[in-house]
Structure formats: structure tokens, C-alpha cells
Amino acid sequence: MLCPASAEGLTDRVLAVLDAEPGAVHVVRLRGAAVDPPGDVVEADVARESVDELLGSLRALGCADRGGMVLETLDTVVSAAADRAEAAAPGEGVDAVVWDELLGRTGAQARLSVTFVVMLTIACLLGAIGVVTNSPVTVVGAMVLGPEFGPLAALAVAVVRRDGPLARSAALALAAGFAIALVVTALAAAVADGSALIPDDALTNLTGVEFVYQVGPFSLVIALLAGVAGMVALVAGEGSGVLVGVFISVTTVPAAGFAAVAAVLADWPRAAGSLVQLLVNVVGIVLAGVIVLLIVQGSRRRRSHGGTPRARPDGRSVVPDAPPPEVPGG
Template sequence: MLHMRVIVPPDRSEAVRDLLVAEPGATHVTMLPGVAVQPSGDLVEADVAREVADDLLGRLGALGVDRAGGVTLEVIDTSLSDAGDAAEEAAPGDPQDAVIWDEVVARTGEESRLSVTYQMFLTIACLLAAIGAITNSPVTVVGAMVLGPEFGPLAAVAVGLVLRRGDLVRRGAVALAVGFPLAMTITALASLLLDAVGLLSTADLADLDQVGFIYEVGPFSLIVALLAGAAGMLSLTSAKSATLVGVFISVTTVPAAAFASVALVEGRYVQAMQSGVQLAVNLFGIVVAAAAVLLLARSRSRQGRRKLSAG
């Protein structure tokens, strides 16, 4: 269940109240006239099943509530109520399959910004991956995969393409286009420093049997990227964000970027090129699969709405 909080102008508060009362998937409807100060208006609250939240947000938007007031949603961790149980039963479908598109846009938009924190995480992840490659340590490489924040911008690009939101595509593309080159440059400089103090040599990259997957490009590189992109987008649309950790571990975007920098510094141009191709394949596969999942989810949402209308 989700808790919906609506600030609405007095002239539309009854319409909002009636909308929530008439919705079988909503309950615990309360109305407090005149309590909202900024923006001013009435406060209408309700607990709603996740399956009906997206449709309710669309109807509230049609009433102009988002422009003249505001709508917030919060996840309810625990609810003891027969009325709440009845609302969940009355809502069509399964809550895990329900997609709240405003939530998806908000989450991807927030996680795709090119910020100092994003750049620091990406740079540290590349440095860890470089150390993992130099020491032939898959554990360190996996740690770098988990730390990498690149899925946020990739998801934003996919969402922007599907929903035709140019702002999301630009924001995600900028975060990737600026973030990776900068992180790779810093990793290359760090490799030069390690080389200068004798901690890195060409021989260190001669036998990488444990981390060869970083630069060895093949059919499974694309397959893994497609599966990871699909799983990542499913975790975002179904609010199962904990599964994103598994997605991060499965893709080699950060390790490939880091190894390309190290190999280039050490004059291993073939491995550097292979790593660059690996990075491109992973980025492309993730975006394509994520967009495909979104297209399927949007189609399913439209079919669900048509069934509700027919019913």
C-alpha cells in the first residue's frame, strides 16, 4: 500500500475526495479543509493500492492538482486494517507488476544527474577495478561493479527514449559522456603514478586468467548486458531496488573502462581497444534491454486500463 497526500485548491477538493472515495483500491480517505499553507488549500489523504496509483495520478493531473497544489506518495511498511486489505484485494493485478510512471521518471531523473558525488563514485569504482585487474583479483573487480553508479544514467536514457523525454536522454547522456572519460583519465594518471613507483609493469597484465572477462568480447558480452539491462529496469519499475546489486555485479562497464586506461598506459593497445569495445557493447545492450522492458510495461499498462474501462 501507498499513502497518498494531496494538497488541492478548495474549488477542486470535493472532486479529489470523490475520486478517491469512488476508487475501490483506495481507503482511509480523510479531508482537512484549509490546513495547507504553502501552497494554500485543502489536504486530502488516502491509502491506495500500488496497482491503482498510476491511474489515480493521471486523473489528479487531469484535474490540475499537480500544478495548483501537489501530490506525494509514500510507501506504507505496515498497515493493520480490514479496509486496507479489502482495497488491496479490489485492486486489479499484482502490486509487484504495477508500474507508477511518475515514480520511474522521478527516480531515473534523480539518479542520472552529473554531480560531484556521482563522479566520485564512478572514479573510485574505476580505480578499484584497475587495482583488481593489476592484481588479477576478481573480488576487487566485483566490488568495483557494485560501487559503480552508471546504471542510473543508462536507465534515464532508456526511459527518455521510450517516453520521448529529451531532458532525461540528455541528462543521462551527459552523465555518461562526461563521467566515464573523466574517471578513465584519472585512472590513467593513477596508473602512471603506480608505474613510476614500481607498483605496475607490463608483466602485471601478461597473465590475467581470473579477470580476462573484462576485455574478452564475445556473444555472451551482449547477452549478459541485455539480461542485466532487463533485470535492472524491472527492479526500478517494480520497486525492487535491492536486486540492482545483482545487476551491477553482472555487467563489466566500470571494469572495462578502467582496464582500457591501464592497458593504454602500459602500451597494450589491443587489450585497450577490446576493453573499449566491451564497454560500448555493455552500454548499448543495457539501454536496449531496459527500453524493451519499458515498452512491454507500457503496453501492459494500457491493456490493463482498457480492461478497467470495459469493466
């Protein structure tokens, strides 16, 4: 649902934009409902594939500066008019990207926070324990728990949108988060080694978890595929189920955890291999995310410049407007 709270003088132009959009229905005008800033509130149900272009048009009117725009996802809409609007909107909703939504979601996940550091540290500790005890189940648990995909996705978005602040925030979260997690894991490994808690064959009996430190021919392929799946899930607004599958596919957290343990035990080849595995997965995920977003962005621009008249649900023809301005930072 699109709710532009427009200052007085904007309402008529906002209504005109909504009237020209074939994917917008159920338009409601609440006169004088806005208090700060004062003005009208306009609500409309908008097909997902029309939201990004519509936001650009409303932003060009000054709605974001003089008022505000709020997006709310509707799970169920029972309406023949909404069905016609969905059919009239270009493309498929599941394939549409709403850049403001994506920037907001990844931006929130890209910040260095206590929660992020704690979760990443615990995941690294679990990954290290899983490797030294040769427990694939524990390693998988560490993969699921790791929160690193958020900043990686944010970094991909920042590259495509040329958003420097978002890129710096995501890079800081990844660098500082992994650095802290590695130090804590190394300290824990040193304490465990001094207490004889690490088995003598910890670095030789690794038959079930070699993938953590061995960079094979498919390491980059797996990271690329996981990055594509994760970014497609974010773009489409899919639930957490897909992302959990992505987490299980990539060897970032376990590799970081085992690198710390191997360094403490002076097994430098495995420590180096684990760090290379970590780097390959990070680069693969970000690269795949960038590729997906570039394809989505290119597809949107082709639709914008197609020049094919679009029909409103009421039968009127609407010629596509010029492409909306880029989101700030893009």
C-alpha cells in the same frame, strides 16, 4: 499514500475521483489545513497498482498545478478495507509501475554530480588495479561500487517517455563521468608505471579477469539479462539487493579502468577490447531497460482499454475511465 493538497474548489472533484477508484481507501479530508496554497488536504491509502492511473486523473483536475501530490510508501497496513481494496485493484502491486515515482528516482540518479564522478573514478581505479594484479575479488568490488546503473536506467526511461531533458542529463552524466574517470585512471597508471609499481606480467597474467577485455558471445546476453533484472527491480520498488547483483553481472567499470591502463602501456588491442566491452554492456543495459518499460507500458494500456467493470470494495461497479494523460515529457 496519496496526499493531494488541493486548492479550494478542487476538493469535491478529488473526493469524487477517489470514491470512484476501487483501490483507494481510508480517505481523509482536512478542511483548510493547507496554507500555501490555501485549501484542503485530502489523504488516502491507495493500492500500488491503482496509483499511476489515479495520479493521471488527479493531474487532469489540475492538482499538480494548483496544489500538490505527495507519494509515501507504507510498509505495513493492518486493515480489512485495505485488503479488499488491494484485491479489487487491477493487476498485482509488485508488477505495477508508477511513472512519476520512476521518473523522480531515475532523474535524481541521472545528474552529473561530484559524488557520481568521485564514486565512478574510484570504481575505475579499483577495477584497473584488480585487472593488473589479476585479482577477481577487487574487480567485483569495483563492479559493486560503480554508480553507472542509475544514469543507464534513466536513459532507458527517457527513451520510452521521450523525455529529452532527462536523456540529455543521463547522457551527460555517463559521458562526462566516464571521461573524467578514464583520464584520472590513465594518469594514475602512468605514475604507477613510472614508479615500477605495475608488475611486468601485468598484461600477460590475466587468467582470472579476461572477461574484462574479451568480448565473448555471452557479453551482450549478460548485459541484457542484467538490464532486465535491474529495471524490474526499479519498477517494483525492490531494495538494493537486486541492484547489487546487477552491478556484479556487468563489466562496465572494470572495462573502462583497464582500457585506460592498457592505453598507457600501449597495449592497443586490449584497450580497444575493453572499450568495446564497455560499449556492449552500456547498450545492452539500456536496450533491456527500454524493452521492459515498453512491455509494462503496453500491459497498462491493455488494462486501461479492457472495458471490464471493476468492483469497489463496497460492491459497486466502476467502469474504467479513459486512460490518463501522459506525464510531461512523455
